[in-house]
Amino acid sequence: MEQSNENLPTEKMALNVGPAHPATHGALRFFVELDGETITKASTEIGYLHRAFEKHSEHSTWSQVIPYTDRLNYCSSLLNNVGYCFAVEKLLEIEIPERAKFIRVIVSELARIMDHLICVSTSAVDLGGLTNFWYFFNVREKIYDFTEKLCGARLTTNYTRIGGVMRDLSPDFADGIRGVLKDLDKAILDVTRLIERNRIFMDRTQNVGILSKEDAISWGFTGPCLRATGVPYDVRKAQPYYYYDTYDFEIPVGTTGDTYDRLMIRVEEMRQSAKIIEQALARIPGGPVISNDPKIALPPKERVYGSIEGLMNHFMLLIDGIKPPKGEVYGAIEAANGELGFYIVSDGEQRPYRIHCRPPCFPICSAFVKMVEGGMIADAIAVLGSLNIVVGELDR
């Protein structure tokens, strides 16, 4: 006999999630209208973490913007530093020293790994699997130790400079990171063994929050969320920068575009990033890590205190700042969530005339409503975790 709930008296319920809810991973709010446990309608409200990044940038010098970029995607601040400086250097039409390029690749991939570690492990926590979280956060902590050695900070790295990077790698960096990558490999193995063929995890994530290829493209998806639908778009391959075309790495793509694919692609991407780091550590040349152009980069301290030219260069750069030529650029790199673009307009002055940041999770978040409507309320949490919405870059 078929059972039907049709005759049961039900009424729709409105439910508010956030802005301070553990599953939103930040100050994000969404409302759902529920029929039983099924979402009939949803809407998102963002802006709780709006810090006027773009307005502030217009009132800062070109170098003063770099610390603000730390706060965009705070899970992978190094990548934001690289993204902003990449765009400004494109505007300046300068080449940074070879060693700086390799360092930027290494820190970018480390930041990508850290971001994916957070996304996958916290998603699993939302679904009730806490163990993965400890396996991954152990490794993340070890990477943070090296970030701290590199730039003195864990989250707000402020590591790159226009024309290069702030400081060279420490002597024990290469060996230390190789050790961390081994730990990462082990952690990934531990976690995939726990979740990859786990019935509960698969039931909660497979065929949940599916977005078709066409829809994902139309919604402006980039990064792992787009690749989960089967589109192999990655800025590192499509428009290579910093010799990414010479590294041997794969772009993992999914088949169905569901939550499971989005998370598993991130796991695979971590392996590929580790591969890139190993190659970069083997290939990295010696030499300076920042441009020696006195109009762009501060001279080394010995020259500031030891020569009049150095002192003057230092003074002029601090008082006048960098003055890029008039023009506009759009510089895009592959951040952990997808394409991170900076549209910069310069009027030739010491402050940017306009900076617009295209955060990768902004278009992704806009599709969240469409992905959860018709599904269950518990699935909405699973979908939200797999999209990896970082409110710092969403609201800017």
Add this chain to the structure above:
Amino acid sequence: MILEKLQGRFAPEILASHQDKGDLTVIVRKDKLAEILDYLKNDPDLSFEMLMDVCGVDYLPKGEKPRFEAVYHLYSLTKNHRLRLRVKVAEEDMTIPSACNLWKSADWHEREAFDMFGFIFEGHPNLKRLLLFEGFVGHPLRKDYPMERRQKIPVPEEKPS
């Protein structure tokens, strides 16, 4: 190639174009913008399937007329090329045809541009503030909005206990 195709079809609409620092920029007239965007998306040789970004720029201190510009960044997955499209928007007439029927990503990008600059995207299904709260006065990324200005965040009235 992109520029030639556009010039072949919309020659009178193109005000200027330049290839600078590897980026192709085309400045077009506003009235035919919807048609141009449609052409850019659907022409098989151009096929800009992705609208990466929409943002505004205010040229008030430069004394430019018209004062505003809306900037579109397009990307083609199949052809792997990019295009920046700019339209001039006058302060007296802030309307721009919406691209929501072409790209779903236009929804939030246009809402943000409305929020920050006050562009009125005609045909947008839900043109509300996105990052700022309802009741915010003015558009903060305009150059005449002072950075120091603070506005009171409206709080819901307390219920009598």
